[in-house]
Amino acid sequence: MSDKTMTPEEVVGRLNSGMTIGIGGWGSRRKPMALVRALLRSEITDLTVVSYGGPDVGLLAAAGRIGRLVAPFVTLDSIALEPNFRAARESGALALTELDEAMFMWGLHAAANRLPFLPVRAGLGSDVMRVNPELRTVTSPYADGEEFVAVPALRLDAALVHLNRADRLGNAQYLGPDPYFDDLFCEAADAAYVSCEQLVETAELSKAGPPQSLLVSRHAVTGVVETPGGAHFTSCAPDYDRDEAFQKLYASTPWPEFAARFLSGTSEHDYRSAVRTWHEEQS
Numbered sequence: 001m002s003d004k005t006m007t008p009e010e011v012v013g014r015l016n017s018g019m020t021i022g023i024g025g026w027g028s029r030r031k032p033m034a035l036v037r038a039l040l041r042s043e044i045t046d047l048t049v050v051s052y053g054g055p056d057v058g059l060l061a062a063a064g065r066i067g068r069l070v071a072p073f074v075t076l077d078s079i080a081l082e083p084n085f086r087a088a089r090e091s092g093a094l095a096l097t098e099l100d101e102a103m104f105m106w107g108l109h110a111a112a113n114r115l116p117f118l119p120v121r122a123g124l125g126s127d128v129m130r131v132n133p134e135l136r137t138v139t140s141p142y143a144d145g146e147e148f149v150a151v152p153a154l155r156l157d158a159a160l161v162h163l164n165r166a167d168r169l170g171n172a173q174y175l176g177p178d179p180y181f182d183d184l185f186c187e188a189a190d191a192a193y194v195s196c197e198q199l200v201e202t203a204e205l206s207k208a209g210p211p212q213s214l215l216v217s218r219h220a221v222t223g224v225v226e227t228p229g230g231a232h233f234t235s236c237a238p239d240y241d242r243d244e245a246f247q248k249l250y251a252s253t254p255w256p257e258f259a260a261r262f263l264s265g266t267s268e269h270d271y272r273s274a275v276r277t278w279h280e281e282q283s
């Protein structure tokens with residue numbers, strides 16, 4: 001066993017342009033935003049991003065870092081469609097592989113189990129097959145002879161996820177209402193990086209929640225980053241809710257203006273300071 005703690009910059013230092021990066025969370029909920037912002041401070045580009053998309057996708061798309069997106073949706077939850085994703089898609093700035101939510105999940109399952117694909121019923125009879133002509137079907141080899149969609153494995157070079165608590169070994173715990181498939185992202189990746197609200201001793205993890213909340217195991221984790229508030233402006237229940245006021249600002253502000261004010265610093269501390277100053281101006 002070893003200490004896997006890292007900084008956001010050290011995580012990004014292990015990533016390269018052209019990689020396939022999985023980003024955990026769901027919509028505008030428990031996204032590893034501090035790691036995404038660290039990625040934006042780098043020169044890394046031409047990424048294939050695999051995500052139940054939210055502002056992680058919007059920020060990276062607006063900055064021109066995504067070559068292809070694989071996603072079932074891109075939403076801010078309380079704002080139905082992520083505006084920077086929409087602008088990038090409408091301008092043709094990125095390619096899109098749009099899958100049904102269940103197909104996306106089983107693609108992660110296939111990768112986590114090192115299978116080339118998994119057969120599913122989801123997608124049959126829908127436009128998913130039309131907009132993804134590269135998808136194939138398979139026929140059951142048994143007496144039923146049923147036809148399935150062969151969902152290809154969503155194999156990841158690296159995964160970025162955010163959880164509530166973690167220890168230095170890479171065990172990580174969610175304390176909110178939903179795991180958001182973060183364990184599958186980690187298992188589907190060659191390297192997985194977990195940011196967390198708080199680093200704790202291993203024994204403390206069993207005291208904070210039930211056994212099933214110990215979602216991510218150290219065997220699947222490469223690095224751990226303590227980033228209090230690291231999911232901002234998305235939610236990280238029960239530690240904090242989504243910053244709705246700031247999310248509305250993000251969604252309504254032209255990208256160059258937003259990036260200049262909030263993302264032009266050299267660290268996560270600079271970002272948080274800029275956000276705090278904005279909130280003070282509103283009061």
